[in-house]
Amino acid sequence: MVIPENSRIVIFGASGDLTYRKLIPALYHLFENNQMPSSFAILGASRTEYSDDAYRQKLKNSLTEQEQTDPQLLGAFCEHLYYQTLNTSDVDDYTQLKRRLGQLDRHYNFKRQNTLFYLATPPSLYDIIPGCLAAHKLNDVTNGWKRLIIEKPFGYDLRSAKSLDIEIQKHFKEQQIYRIDHYLGKETVQNLLVFRFANGIFEPLWNRNFIDYVEITGAEFLGVEERGGYYDNSGAVRDMFQNHLLQVLAMVAMEPPAAINADAIRNEVSNVLNCLEPLTDECLKNDLVLGQYTESMVKGQLLKSYRNEHGVPKDSRTETYVALKMFIETPRWQGIPFYVRSGKRLPTRVTEVVIHLKRTPHPVFAQNAPGNKLIIRIQPDEGILMNFGLKEPGAGFRAKSVSMNFHYDSLENIQMLTAYERLLLDALNGDATLFARTDAVEACWEFVQPILNYKQAPQSLFGYACGTWGPKEADALLRQDGRNWRFPCKNLTNTDYCEL
Ligand SMILES: NC(=O)c1ccc[n+]([C@@H]2O[C@H](COP(=O)([O-])OP(=O)(O)OC[C@H]3O[C@@H](n4cnc5c(N)ncnc54)[C@H](OP(=O)(O)O)[C@@H]3O)[C@@H](O)[C@H]2O)c1
Numbered sequence: 410m411v412i413p414e415n416s417r418i419v420i421f422g423a424s425g426d427l428t429y430r431k432l433i434p435a436l437y438h439l440f441e442n443n444q445m446p447s448s449f450a451i452l453g454a455s456r457t458e459y460s461d462d463a464y465r466q467k468l469k470n471s472l473t474e475q476e477q478t479d480p481q482l483l484g485a486f487c488e489h490l491y492y493q494t495l496n497t498s499d500v501d502d503y504t505q506l507k508r509r510l511g512q513l514d515r516h517y518n519f520k521r522q523n524t525l526f527y528l529a530t531p532p533s534l535y536d537i538i539p540g541c542l543a544a545h546k547l548n549d550v551t552n553g554w555k556r557l558i559i560e561k562p563f564g565y566d567l568r569s570a571k572s573l574d575i576e577i578q579k580h581f582k583e584q585q586i587y588r589i590d591h592y593l594g595k596e597t598v599q600n601l602l603v604f605r606f607a608n609g610i611f612e613p614l615w616n617r618n619f620i621d622y623v624e625i626t627g628a629e630f631l632g633v634e635e636r637g638g639y640y641d642n643s644g645a646v647r648d649m650f651q652n653h654l655l656q657v658l659a660m661v662a663m664e665p666p667a668a669i670n671a672d673a674i675r676n677e678v679s680n681v682l683n684c685l686e687p688l689t690d691e692c693l694k695n696d697l698v699l700g701q702y703t704e705s706m707v708k709g710q711l712l713k714s715y716r717n718e719h720g721v722p723k724d725s726r727t728e729t730y731v732a733l734k735m736f737i738e739t740p741r742w743q744g745i746p747f748y749v750r751s752g753k754r755l756p757t758r759v760t761e762v763v764i765h766l767k768r769t770p771h772p773v774f775a776q777n778a779p780g781n782k783l784i785i786r787i788q789p790d791e792g793i794l795m796n797f798g799l800k801e802p803g804a805g806f807r808a809k810s811v812s813m814n815f816h817y818d819s820l821e822n823i824q825m826l827t828a829y830e831r832l833l834l835d836a837l838n839g840d841a842t843l844f845a846r847t848d849a850v851e852a853c854w855e856f857v858q859p860i861l862n863y864k865q866a867p868q869s870l871f872g873y874a875c876g877t878w879g880p881k882e883a884d885a886l887l888r889q890d891g892r893n894w895r896f897p898c899k900n901l902t903n904t905d906y907c908e909l
Pocket of ligand 1: 421422423424425426427428430455456457497498528529530531532534560561562
């Protein structure tokens with residue numbers, strides 16, 4: 410276990426939801442597991458006024474509401490928390506930030522000014538904060554590293570992502586920029602590489618000769634909740650597809666890296682994303698389905714339509730569902746379709762990859778045998794399931810589908826880091842492997858840009874009832890190829906969870 414160097418962590422957007430729900434709990438768990446530096450200070454910064462004590466109390470309350478905590482440990486952790494009221498977009502205000510950091514240096518006797526800046530503010534500030542830091546030389550690396558974690562979304566489209574990069578890179582080098590995609594922090598996503606490349610039974614099969622097609626599903630049971638205003642400017646393509654699902658696809662489809670390090674792995678991620686077959690007008694017409702959820706009763710509860718959600722215009726044409734058939738132009742994947750879908754208000758919350766293997770050629774046995782499937786579950790219960798055919802006991806040779814099941818949580822004495830824990834720890838240790846590099850982000854935007862343009866077309870949106878698997882047009886997308894989506898759960902008893 411590598412323990413990070415002593416450092417200062419500055420969180421911009423410290424009074425926001427992400428800080429309370431994800432960042433502080435993640436840092437607390439790292440502290441609990443002795444994975445934080447021996448000396449560290451966390452300085453929250455945002456416009457809301459708090460004293461250090463009031464901020465500590467607020468975070469203490471929020472942590473104890475979210476989970477069971479050890480009061481003594483929590484008290485010790487909170488001693489490392491500080492707060493600076495700051496108008497994030499006012500460059501003059503950063504004088505206060507600099508002064509506070511100087512005080513912390515003296516208090517902790519920091520020899521080096523290693524600093525992790527976490528940008529958890531609205532995206533409109535992502536290009537402003539680096540400039541303000543630079544104006545006060547807070548990006549100076551002469552005595553300690555300076556790193557910048559940037560939350561999603563990184564840009565709104567290809568043009569804005571490029572211009573955001575240009576602004577940030579005026580003040581921070583690419584190696585200092587950590588663009589977060591929390592899906593990459595998930596154990597199963599990383600495990601895709603080990604699973605693929607370290608196993609003699611899978612590595613030779615992972616190509617167009619043996620794989621028939623691949624499905625990737627990112628389903629959410631919830632609607633937009635209180636974030637209708639934000640979501641309406643985003644939609645499923647920007648919110649899930651462009652980042653999380655394409656990153657997962659890259660892990661499924663990339664070539665083996667020459668070494669296990671950030672550059673080698675990210676080179677391959679970028680290569681495969683640059684090989685996505687560009688979407689022509691014909692593809693958009695035939696292979697893309699955009700949907701929006703409509704009102705319906707789900708288990709006795711009336712769920713409102715997207716257009717009736719708080720903050721959403723009554724005539725909104727924002728998609729809450731996307732399904733796309735896409736191809737990758739590499740020798741490994743030539744002609745193999747990847748069907749990718751994501752939506753809100755689907756029957757359950759699940760993210761999974763399904764690898765469908767080709768059927769065997771022997772007509773006698775293959776006739777009634779189920780196709781082999783490998784299901785890689787990314788959330789909620791991280792694990793892997795394999796489906797294969799066995800002879801049905803008794804007379805004849807009928808095949809029956811059976812499965813082998815592995816759940817990460819069944820491993821004993823294994824400490825699973827949550828995505829934010831893993832990513833914060835990596836950033837503190839200067840390991841950028843699981844963060845998106847600029848070329849990969851731009852390749853994703855470049856690929857989806859035709860969809861963003863197409864979204865404007867009046868005929869492009871289909872309705873689907875809450876609690877269903879999306880518009881029927883998405884089923885037709887596979888049916889026309891003689892295939893079906895896997896339904897991750899047939900008999901849902903608990904709407905927020907489904908069995909692997
Ligand atoms: N919440 C999540 O689960 C989640 C997940 C993935 C990504 N993200 C991304 O993380 C970022 C933060 O999300 P969040 O949910 O924490 O948002 P939020 O609850 O709205 O918090 C925004 C934070 O930014 C601060 N802020 C500074 N200048 C601001 C300004 N001009 N206008 C509004 N707020 C300003 C706010 O504090 P003051 O008003 O006190 O300044 C607040 O601390 C967003 O970019 C979001 O896309 C969030």
